[in-house]
Amino acid sequence: MKSVLVGVGQAGGKVATALAEYDDEMGFRAIRDAIAVNSAKADLQGLPLDTVLIGQDVVKGHGVGGDNELGAEVMQRDADEVMTELSGRIDSGTEAVFVVAGLGGGTGSGGAPVLAKELKQVYDVPVYAVGILPGRNEGSLYQANAGRSLKTLAREADATILIDNDAWRESGEGVAEGMAAINERIAQRIGLLLAAGEPIEDRSLGLGDDGVDRDVGESVVDTSEVINTLRSGGLAAVGYAESPASDEADDNVNVVTSTTRQALFTGTSLPEASTADAALLVAAGRPESLSRKGVERARSWVEEETGSMAVRGGDFPLATDRIASLVLLGGVERSPRVQEFMNRAAEAQADTDERSEGQQKRDAADAFRNDELEDLL
Numbered sequence: 001m002k003s004v005l006v007g008v009g010q011a012g013g014k015v016a017t018a019l020a021e022y023d024d025e026m027g028f029r030a031i032r033d034a035i036a037v038n039s040a041k042a043d044l045q046g047l048p049l050d051t052v053l054i055g056q057d058v059v060k061g062h063g064v065g066g067d068n069e070l071g072a073e074v075m076q077r078d079a080d081e082v083m084t085e086l087s088g089r090i091d092s093g094t095e096a097v098f099v100v101a102g103l104g105g106g107t108g109s110g111g112a113p114v115l116a117k118e119l120k121q122v123y124d125v126p127v128y129a130v131g132i133l134p135g136r137n138e139g140s141l142y143q144a145n146a147g148r149s150l151k152t153l154a155r156e157a158d159a160t161i162l163i164d165n166d167a168w169r170e171s172g173e174g175v176a177e178g179m180a181a182i183n184e185r186i187a188q189r190i191g192l193l194l195a196a197g198e199p200i201e202d203r204s205l206g207l208g209d210d211g212v213d214r215d216v217g218e219s220v221v222d223t224s225e226v227i228n229t230l231r232s233g234g235l236a237a238v239g240y241a242e243s244p245a246s247d248e249a250d251d252n253v254n255v256v257t258s259t260t261r262q263a264l265f266t267g268t269s270l271p272e273a274s275t276a277d278a279a280l281l282v283a284a285g286r287p288e289s290l291s292r293k294g295v296e297r298a299r300s301w302v303e304e305e306t307g308s309m310a311v312r313g314g315d316f317p318l319a320t321d322r323i324a325s326l327v328l329l330g331g332v333e334r335s336p337r338v339q340e341f342m343n344r345a346a347e348a349q350a351d352t353d354e355r356s357e358g359q360q361k362r363d364a365a366d367a368f369r370n371d372e373l374e375d376l377l
Helices: 009-026 068-077 079-087 107-122 140-156 175-195 223-229 249-265 292-306 336-376
Strands: 003-008 031-038 050-053 096-102 127-133 159-164 235-244 278-285 311-317 322-330
Touching: 003 009, 003 079, 003 107, 009 031, 009 096, 009 107, 009 127, 009 175, 031 079, 031 107, 050 079, 068 079, 068 107, 068 140, 079 107, 096 107, 107 127, 107 140, 127 140, 127 175, 140 159, 140 336, 159 175, 159 336, 175 235, 175 278, 175 322, 223 278, 223 311, 223 322, 235 249, 249 278, 249 292, 249 322, 278 292, 292 311, 292 322
Parallel strands: 003 031, 003 096, 031 050, 096 127, 127 159, 159 235, 278 311
Antiparallel strands: 235 322, 278 322
């Protein structure tokens, strides 16, 4: 899937960078270009991407301070500048645009939905979002921001792939260390999804022991299957797991099915997302080691587990001694995790409103006391 990435906000810029670097390292060349957009100049410095600084006339390069309404405002004001930067990058060879953003901060949560809407008005390709939900310990402001942003982003983008920060964070990890690990996991999963179906230039990757060219698998996934899986719109999730492969395909029937179960139960970006409107299973590995019987059994299991009759499956030829299963779920709005998060966001918003109201009362009292003092003097 030939794609252009736009990282919005601090987290968006870092994840877009990780994705572009993973794609380059693996030689997939699915990502045609990537840029980073932010209202904080410091967050753009050091990124190996072309960058766009927005909101200079409002926040002077210092960021929006977690205010996602201000983040939306500065993106709206400078949308033309961002679209101009993208105009030479999105062309007839582009199959999708991905807007990547952390939904807890100000610029990402406020600006990503605005940019997704602008892109859909101009380009006739799918505009998807990768939205990163804040963890439970990231504060009320981040929860409230993400709750508001998620609703808007899901409406404006053709589909939004959710990444729950709590899904892959391990106990004992520091914040910076944990975020770096999460970014790597996102890059691997989304990177493989974008690369599925893309031709591998090194034809030797598909040569079996008998010398027969198997660069193209028996049922290779292509871009249309990713698009069709996400066609229902709304929210999506992606799962991944891998296991050592045997040399013979017949020995890997159970390997394919077991890694698919792990991908859905323990490796998904949105825990407990097991019901979906549509799904796509991608089995990656050397063509001679991939079991068609295993892929079909795993696809049937995903169909039964998700309750969806629209489950696609296929191969992704890859030079590795392991077998990996990547599962894309479309239409996961009914997931308990989504409902749990929205409840948490609503509570955080109520808490924020209560504190704001209390501050307004204190400000009014202080103003009254100040006026009274001035009158006395």
